[in-house]
Amino acid sequence: xxxxxxxxxxxxxxxxxAVVIMNGVEPNVDRSFFYATxxxxxxxxxxxxxxxxxxxxxxxxxxxxxxxxxxxxxTTVFDNDKHRTELLARRLKGMDRIGINAHDLTLSxxxxxxxxxxxxxxxxxxxxMENARLIKQPDEVKKIQKACDIATKAGKEIPEFVKEGxxxxxxxxxxxxxxMKLGATxxxxxxxxxxxAKSAEPHYMPMQRRLKKGQFALFDYGAxxxxxxxxxxxxxxxxSPNAKQKEMYDVVAExxxxxxxxxxxxxxxxxxxxxxxxxxxxxxxxxxxxxxTGHGLGVSVHDPGSISASRDMVLKEGMVLxxxxxxxxxxxxxxxxxxxxxxxxxxxxxLTPLTKEFVRV
Amino acid sequence: xxxxxxxxxxxxxxxxxAVVIMNGVEPNVDRSFFYATxxxxxxxxxxxxxxxxxxxxxxxxxxxxxxxxxxxxxTTVFDNDKHRTELLARRLKGMDRIGINAHDLTLSxxxxxxxxxxxxxxxxxxxxMENARLIKQPDEVKKIQKACDIATKAGKEIPEFVKEGxxxxxxxxxxxxxxMKLGATxxxxxxxxxxxAKSAEPHYMPMQRRLKKGQFALFDYGAxxxxxxxxxxxxxxxxSPNAKQKEMYDVVAExxxxxxxxxxxxxxxxxxxxxxxxxxxxxxxxxxxxxxTGHGLGVSVHDPGSISASRDMVLKEGMVLxxxxxxxxxxxxxxxxxxxxxxxxxxxxxLTPLTKEFVRV
Numbered sequence: 174x175x176x177x178x179x180x181x182x183x184x185x186x187x188x189x190x191a192v193v194i195m196n197g198v199e200p201n202v203d204r205s206f207f208y209a210t211x212x213x214x215x216x217x218x219x220x221x222x223x224x225x226x227x228x229x230x231x232x233x234x235x236x237x238x239x240x241x242x243x244x245x246x247x248t249t250v251f252d253n254d255k256h257r258t259e260l261l262a263r264r265l266k267g268m269d270r271i272g273i274n275a276h277d278l279t280l281s282x283x284x285x286x287x288x289x290x291x292x293x294x295x296x297x298x299x300x301x302m303e304n305a306r307l308i309k310q311p312d313e314v315k316k317i318q319k320a321c322d323i324a325t326k327a328g329k330e331i332p333e334f335v336k337e338g339x340x341x342x343x344x345x346x347x348x349x350x351x352x353m354k355l356g357a358t359x360x361x362x363x364x365x366x367x368x369x370a371k372s373a374e375p376h377y378m379p380m381q382r383r384l385k386k387g388q389f390a391l392f393d394y395g396a397x398x399x400x401x402x403x404x405x406x407x408x409x410x411x412x413s414p415n416a417k418q419k420e421m422y423d424v425v426a427e428x429x430x431x432x433x434x435x436x437x438x439x440x441x442x443x444x445x446x447x448x449x450x451x452x453x454x455x456x457x458x459x460x461x462x463x464x465x466t467g468h469g470l471g472v473s474v475h476d477p478g479s480i481s482a483s484r485d486m487v488l489k490e491g492m493v494l495x496x497x498x499x500x501x502x503x504x505x506x507x508x509x510x511x512x513x514x515x516x517x518x519x520x521x522x523x524l525t526p527l528t529k530e531f532v533r534v
Numbered sequence: 535x536x537x538x539x540x541x542x543x544x545x546x547x548x549x550x551x552a553v554v555i556m557n558g559v560e561p562n563v564d565r566s567f568f569y570a571t572x573x574x575x576x577x578x579x580x581x582x583x584x585x586x587x588x589x590x591x592x593x594x595x596x597x598x599x600x601x602x603x604x605x606x607x608x609t610t611v612f613d614n615d616k617h618r619t620e621l622l623a624r625r626l627k628g629m630d631r632i633g634i635n636a637h638d639l640t641l642s643x644x645x646x647x648x649x650x651x652x653x654x655x656x657x658x659x660x661x662x663m664e665n666a667r668l669i670k671q672p673d674e675v676k677k678i679q680k681a682c683d684i685a686t687k688a689g690k691e692i693p694e695f696v697k698e699g700x701x702x703x704x705x706x707x708x709x710x711x712x713x714m715k716l717g718a719t720x721x722x723x724x725x726x727x728x729x730x731a732k733s734a735e736p737h738y739m740p741m742q743r744r745l746k747k748g749q750f751a752l753f754d755y756g757a758x759x760x761x762x763x764x765x766x767x768x769x770x771x772x773x774s775p776n777a778k779q780k781e782m783y784d785v786v787a788e789x790x791x792x793x794x795x796x797x798x799x800x801x802x803x804x805x806x807x808x809x810x811x812x813x814x815x816x817x818x819x820x821x822x823x824x825x826x827t828g829h830g831l832g833v834s835v836h837d838p839g840s841i842s843a844s845r846d847m848v849l850k851e852g853m854v855l856x857x858x859x860x861x862x863x864x865x866x867x868x869x870x871x872x873x874x875x876x877x878x879x880x881x882x883x884x885l886t887p888l889t890k891e892f893v894r895v
């Protein structure tokens with residue numbers, strides 16, 4: 174297995190002497206920092222990773238020193254901002270071109286690095302970092318699989334604790350609890366539990382709403398494990414669905430299966446997206462699928478890569494992506510079904526094998 | 535009560551026609567977006583808030599449209615990146631100076647805005663946004679108090695579920711569960727539960743370690759409620775402490791009280807920091823307090839403002855800050871005691887009135 178620094182540099186088209194990844198203050202942290210270093214613990218605000226083809230070093234605050242050293246990373250502790258600047262300038266001295274990740278670097282930190290390295294050229298390597306992160310290495314797949322296992326196991330228990338009268342935040346609490354008891358560091362994002370009409374808001378966060386008979390109960394959640402994440406959505410019904418709800422569910426399930434069936438190494442993301450979209454647009458829910466079919470998954474919930482009409486890419490073996498068509502009607506509700514998959518030569522493997530029956534709670 | 539846009543502009547020293555806040559992809563979201571708009575729900579990746587002295591507008595993706603409108607915010611939905619650029623350029627047309635928040639804006643998004651507004655000058659208003667966010671308005675204090683109430687109530691139950699043999703992630707699961715059952719959207723950051731020697735790592739995240747007799751059990755956690763957060767630390771002992779553990783706890787408790795006693799409107803942060811530091815440095819734990827005494831708290835866990843020797847500031851009525859001295863010995867363990875306070879004219883009010891006795895579990 175290639176070291177992360179070798180892998181990153183082998184994925185690069187732009188030539189640089191080193192890549193510098195710098196974190197801001199939470200939440201503005203570059204997840205590439207954890208991708209590259211593999212450090213499983215700590216916050217690392219204001220810390221810097223210097224990645225060279227055969228060398229990696231972290232400039233760490235004293236708050237993170239132990240976490241960095243225990244991960245086997247070459248670590249230098251800075252005492253204050255001035256000391257950090259001196260260390261950075263010294264490490265990068267004599268280099269001609271330094272890569273930075275503009276997608277996640279704050280403007281303040283960009284200016285800080287620029288000042289520290291003076292006339293050395295800073296080159297945006299965002300797309301190269303994305304390319305590196307797109308194809309998951311075996312050690313990454315293991316962690317993602319574990320994050321998926323936790324979410325799948327916890328998801329099986331949803332019908333046990335969600336019932337009429339349950340509040341959204343309470344249901345989210347139950348789900349997070351089960352994921353953490355199974356070993357997750359925490360939820361990978363705010364666990365979305367949306368009842369009734371709120372299920373039509375794709376990025377809804379749980380509130381005090383209580384579940385009523387005849388309502389959809391949409392759960393969009395994931396686990397974080399060793400910095401890697403999972404991301405599942407399942408939609409339930411409280412009691413019996415009416416005809417329109419049943420039809421909506423069936424259409425989305427069919428769309429998701431169509432997308433899954435069309436995935437293989439070499440397939441175009443836009444074609445996979447079209448497979449799902451065609452099913453929905455041929456139904457009475459035409460135009461109600463208002464987002465892309467999927468996104469990359471790794472150290473971030475929204476990792477590089479997508480299954481999308483507007484941002485096409487060719488799928489390759491080892492990419493991990495979500496497949497999550499949905500259909501939404503304001504005031505009525507929505508259905509989304511989401512799995513995490515890894516692309517294989519001839520198809521894909523589902524990492525979240527949780528039932529897709531339209532389960533009644 | 536002033537509207538947020540009026541408050542922001544009244545806090546500004548730099549003259550601009552508008553402030554543009556733009557979010558990246560999670561986790562690189564600018565919490566100022568939620569501070570300014572007050573929108574309680576949704577992710578708002580890639581969305582933009584345009585703040586003028588008497589007008590606020592959000593350019594929203596269709597995924598967040600309902601969340602934005604329900605918050606009573608003037609909302610325009612963009613269909614794609616090109617459409618968003620056109621809307622942004624049109625809204626800012628004729629303006630001379632646009633403020634941006636370099637501290638939280640990604641370099642990619644800076645370049646995106648720069649391209650959209652062409653020759654209009656972009657001015658960094660980071661310190662002005664910090665000034666605005668430093669003094670909490672009544673509606674903010676209410677939400678912070680609620681986040682603190684939840685964390686305080688849940689904290690009272692820690693001795694009920696933490697005991698010998700309990701795993702760190704399991705204890706964190708219990709605590710998060712209780713906070714969410716009390717109405718929190720989720721933990722405000724990864725709940726840190728550190729047993730034994732791990733309590734010496736200030737930014738530790740919970741792992742599978744199990745609590746043993748004679749070990750410290752450090753809990754650093756908070757609740758998120760309506761986008762606002764709390765942040766508490768308490769350190770427990772499993773069974774009976776030895777003399778050194780007892781002494782460490784007493785010294786930190788004394789240091790925290792000294793800091794609290796020295797807070798009032800007009801006090802200097804560096805003096806408050808010195809009050810705590812002197813107590814620790816006079817003890818056998820000299821030099822073991824390796825971070826600042828406190829930081830601001832609001833829509834971010836690390837909100838603008840600090841109680842620090844290196845980043846001094848004058849405390850003012852309405853600032854909300856953490857007060858959290860600690861003492862750490864590698865291989866032995868650490869103690870930290872943290873409360874959230876609001877600065878008042880003659881002192882401070884503790885928002886997290888959880889016992890500071892050295893509790894045995």
